[in-house]
Amino acid sequence: MSEGAGETHDVLSDAGFLPVPSNNNSKQPSLENLKEKGGHVETEHKLVDLPDDVDQKLQNISVSLEPPDGGLRAWLVVLGAMASTFTTFGYVNAWGVFQEYYQQNTLKDSTPSNIAWIGSIQYALVFLPGLPIGRLFDLGYFRSILLAASALLILATFLIPECKEYWQFLLCQGLATGLACGAFFGPVTAVLAMWFKKRRSLALGLFATGSSIGGTVIPIAIKNLIPVIGFTWTVRIVGFILLAGLVLANLALKRRVPAAAHSEGVFNLQMFKPFRTPAFTVYCLSSFFIYLGFYTLLTYVSVTATSIGISESFSFYLVSIANASSGVGRVWAGLCGDKIGAMNVLVPFTALTGVMTCIWPFMRSNGALVAVVVLYGFSSGSYGALVSVPVIETLEQGDAGRDLGRRIGLLMTFLACGGLLGPPLSGIVFKTRGVEAMGIYAGCMIIFGVVLMCIPRFLVLKRRRNRGFPSNWVLSKV
Structure with missing residues (x-):
């Protein structure tokens, strides 16, 4: 046929x-x-x-079925998406403040590496549920997913002050918080793709900006509130902030296109059908290697800052500076992605992220370190904003958007594996070879991922040429 x-x-x-x-x-x-x-x-x-x-x-x-690419309802969906990522990714990005507090107070008898596993599990679970959640989205579930995840996140947050033992923090702040946050990313990304096409990169860039705002505001709020009102009420106030954001997200987000009829169920071999496309497979592999080194700078930048004489109070704000800079990068990437193509933005700016990761440990002055952090935040924000766009657009082959949840879920699985293994592997290099070797290792992983990312771009342009469409290897929009 x-x-x-x-x-x-x-x-x-x-x-x-x-x-x-x-x-x-x-x-x-x-x-x-x-x-x-x-x-x-x-x-x-x-x-x-x-x-x-x-x-x-x-x-x-x-x-x-054609996305409206604007209008009040569409931009309300973007607002709801920003609220969702503020309360999920933004909250997860505040883990460093919790790590510092636990090491000095509640879990001071535990080793820093054991405490860090709470954050690592939290980061990994933000992406890991993407495949089953994405499949449920393709089957028509959306509102129920958001409501259940919202309830779990609020419950877990308000239970954190009641935790006394390590395993209790692991369950509440590691597993429960991570799973709740992970239920949002894939479905919300797919919903935005239903409302936007020509402005899709901009919409996804604004969506990702919510995490930058949360990653900037929430850690500063926690850091300054704990000495004033104590840890218990600080977490409760954060819980009320998350509640307000989640209410907005649940009210504003809306699925526009109904689910297509499926009879395969949630788990079956058809879930892996997108891997029959070489471009999709290589792109997912590239995301794994990029995430092996992607969070290394954010995880260890405070350590290197204090080692060169920067005060601990200022070194804390370096992560917030990176998050604020990434917010600007995400909006800029969204604007440029719609004009010149997502892949044409991802390749050079993700490469810049790798370069900044390589050279950051060699910075020996306050100004140089801040400059590197700002450039890293801006360039890494571009990748965070557009990472899913090639899966939705460039690599899509005739599925008419019906498998968006499955495609995004598969990509998130690779991101989860890279995000889970990346910081511990970088930590091993740090311990055995020093901070300079760690920076070079993490940066080279990112750059290698960028090299792999160029392959699907080449395959897409080759397919266009084979179909008779003129394509320039350098200037074509991809």
Whole structure:
């Protein structure tokens, strides 16, 4: 069956004009068959009469499936997306303040590495549930996912002050918080893709900016509130802030396109169908290597700052400076991504992230270290904003957006593995070879990931050329 005929059949099925076949071997009618049979179509199930105004209805369906790329409702969805990432990624990015407090107070009998596992599990679980959550999104679940994740995050946050033992913190702040935050990213990204196409990069850039705002504001608030009102009420105030953000997110976020009919269930081999596309597979591999070194600077920059004589009070703000700079980078990347292509922004600026990671341990003055942190934040923000755009757009092959949840979930699985292994591996290099070797190792991992990222760009341009579209290897929008 031709590609055009297949799309026609999908639209008819979604509109309720045709029954959905029970298996992939069912014979599906083509557009030509519809015309030849003059108003009805014969399938293996039964004879289905088509309405007289089928052409007009098909045209209306086509228009309704096209993203509006603006309007009050669409921008409210962006606002809700920013609120969601503020309360999830922004909150998770505040872990460094909790680590410092636990080492000095509640968990002072535990080793720093054991305490750090709470944060590592939290970071990993932000991405790891992406595949099953994405599959549930493709099956039509969205509102229930948001409500359940919101309730779990609020409950876990308010239970943190009640924790006394290490395993209690591990359950509440590691597992529960990580799982709750991880339920948001994939579905919210897919929903934004339903509302925006021409401005998709900008929408995703603004979405990612919420995490930068949260990663800047929440750590500073915690750092300054603990000496005044104590740890217990500080966490409760953070909980109320998260509650307000989550209420806004649940009210503003809305799915625009209904889910397509699926009969495969949640877990099956069809989940891995996107790996049949070489460009998609290589892009996911590149994200794994990039994330092996991506968080190393943020994790260890305070250590290097104090070692060259910078006060501990100022070194704390270096992470906030990086997060604030990344917010600017995310918006800028979104604007440029819509004009010149996401891959054309990702490749050079992620490479700059790798270079900054390599040279950061060699900075020996306050000004130089701040400059590197600002450049790192700006360039890394570009990757954080656009990392999912190639999966949604450039590498999409005829699925009409129906597998967005699955595609994004597979990508998030690779990001989770890289994010989980990255800081501990960098820590091993730090312990055995020193901070300079750690910086070079982490930076080279990022640069190697960028090299891999160039391969899917080449494959996409090659496919365009094979289809007869003129493509410039350097200047084409990808």
